[in-house]
Amino acid sequence: MTAPREGNLEAPTRHPIDWKNPQFYDEEAAFTELERIFDICHGCRRCVSLCASFPTLFDLIDEGKTGEVDGVDKKDYWNVVDQCYLCDLCFMTKCPYVPPHEWNVDYPHTMLRAKAIKFKKGEVGFGEKFLSSTDVHGQFAGIPIVVQIANAVNQTKPARAAMENVLNVDRNAWLPALATRKFRSAAPQSEDFTIKDGLKTPGKVAIFSTCFVNYNEPGIGLDLLKVLAHNEVPYVLVSKEKCCGMPKLELGDLDSVNRAKEANIPVLVDYAKRGYAILSAVPSCTLMFKQELPLMYPDDPDVQAVKEAMWDPFEYLMARKRDGLLKTDFSQPLGKVSYHVPCHSRVQNIGKKTEEMLKMVPGTFVQTNERCSGHAGTYGVKKRTHEIAMKIGKPLFKRMAEHPEGGQPDYISSDCPLGGHHINQGFDRNSLGTPKLEHPLSLVRIAYGLK
Numbered sequence: 163m164t165a166p167r168e169g170n171l172e173a174p175t176r177h178p179i180d181w182k183n184p185q186f187y188d189e190e191a192a193f194t195e196l197e198r199i200f201d202i203c204h205g206c207r208r209c210v211s212l213c214a215s216f217p218t219l220f221d222l223i224d225e226g227k228t229g230e231v232d233g234v235d236k237k238d239y240w241n242v243v244d245q246c247y248l249c250d251l252c253f254m255t256k257c258p259y260v261p262p263h264e265w266n267v268d269y270p271h272t273m274l275r276a277k278a279i280k281f282k283k284g285e286v287g288f289g290e291k292f293l294s295s296t297d298v299h300g301q302f303a304g305i306p307i308v309v310q311i312a313n314a315v316n317q318t319k320p321a322r323a324a325m326e327n328v329l330n331v332d333r334n335a336w337l338p339a340l341a342t343r344k345f346r347s348a349a350p351q352s353e354d355f356t357i358k359d360g361l362k363t364p365g366k367v368a369i370f371s372t373c374f375v376n377y378n379e380p381g382i383g384l385d386l387l388k389v390l391a392h393n394e395v396p397y398v399l400v401s402k403e404k405c406c407g408m409p410k411l412e413l414g415d416l417d418s419v420n421r422a423k424e425a426n427i428p429v430l431v432d433y434a435k436r437g438y439a440i441l442s443a444v445p446s447c448t449l450m451f452k453q454e455l456p457l458m459y460p461d462d463p464d465v466q467a468v469k470e471a472m473w474d475p476f477e478y479l480m481a482r483k484r485d486g487l488l489k490t491d492f493s494q495p496l497g498k499v500s501y502h503v504p505c506h507s508r509v510q511n512i513g514k515k516t517e518e519m520l521k522m523v524p525g526t527f528v529q530t531n532e533r534c535s536g537h538a539g540t541y542g543v544k545k546r547t548h549e550i551a552m553k554i555g556k557p558l559f560k561r562m563a564e565h566p567e568g569g570q571p572d573y574i575s576s577d578c579p580l581g582g583h584h585i586n587q588g589f590d591r592n593s594l595g596t597p598k599l600e601h602p603l604s605l606v607r608i609a610y611g612l613k
Contacts, residue, residue: 174260178460201231215245246273247538249505277414289329293540294409296373303340303377313339332548338378345380355394360485367397368438385607406447431464434471445506476515493611495525497572500562504578523609533558537584559588570595
């Protein structure tokens with residue numbers, strides 16, 4: 163028998179998520195696997211700085227009866243599970259024991275299994291369910307008077323106190339406003355550009371709007387369209403869409419994920435089969451179609467076809483550059499930019515494409531930061547985790563505030579819009595200055611001199 167290898171010399175691989183198997187929801191079996199993985203993590207501890215899940219685990223072990231995993235009460239495992247927000251960084255950047263290593267550690271998807279069990283048991287509250295129902299929040303977007311009233315009320319202290327009591331939304335957390343006009347109704351029709359396919363890229367694009375861009379910040383989507391139009395790439399918006407399912411996945415509500423998949427995949431696969439590149443401006447949504455759904459439905463050819471057609475916007479734009487089809491006629495310098503790479507961008511394994519594009523702009527100095535912002539979807543706004551999220555992000559906030567070119571940056575930016583606002587709040591909370599927050603797509607639109 164060969165001795166176990168220390169670490170892994172091969173690229174990590176992901177096993178399908180066996181969520182349709184009744185055994186997946188067997189709590190005793192799941193806890194046996196949690197104990198096995200927790201014991202490996204206890205002997206390694208490389209991930210202690212990533213999030214609160216690992217310090218919670220290690221404190222339970224160190225303060226337990228034996229100083230080992232067997233001294234931890236299994237009911238306390240839920241404290242560890244609740245602190246995991248499925249960023250995937252432990253799997254993709256830290257853990258030396260992920261498959262194909264024989265120890266087969268997949269911490270995030272083991273946490274997902276536990277979350278799914280908790281949801282099946284009916285132990286997830288109304289507030290968390292509501293927060294993850296992004297299509298429900300957005301149904302009032304685009305109705306001017308309703309939006310104005312809702313946005314005004316949501317910023318009052320009594321309303322925030324009520325939201326904290328009813329929905330467990332921290333009264334001090336940043337919350338997005340509803341847009342007075344949805345992106346899908348505001349988006350202009352594409353000009354009739356000639357389709358120019360490259361060796362690496364399709365020459366036409368289909369836009370998956372995402373809930374956040376459609377209901378909250380349509381300007382991000384409109385800036386993406388302006389960048390595509392400037393580069394003479396014809397585009398369409400997908401004919402209809404629902405939430406990608408990522409908020410429900412993070413909650414362990416896999417049946418709702420399935421319903422979102424059944425609504426989205428038949429629409430998106432049509433664009434994939436017609437040779438469109440499908441772009442999503444929110445990394446979590448892109449990752450849902452690139453990784454999580456393909457792992458949940460490994461034998462569904464339509465899901466796999468959508469996976470192959472799905473692009474991060476900057477992944478697509480930089481591939482267009484390699485095809486010789488991207489314009490570089492930037493007319494406006496951006497100065498000092500402190501840019502944050504979101505976790506769900508990093509785990510797509512596409513490289514630093516946003517950084518590459520921003521660095522092409524003359525008179526622009528980009529400081530790239532890869533540490534987690536701590537926002538992590540609804541984690542950053544919940545009462546029990548908002549302050550933890552701000553603590554997780556504090557080292558990032560401080561680093562982004564000190565630009566290598568000297569002083570504070572002119573812009574702070576993140577591909578994750580929610581993460582960007584969380585960083586912006588961190589700047590304010592820690593008195594780190596007042597640089598302007600802009601999404602990277604908006605920075606590119608500015609650099610091109612587009613209005």
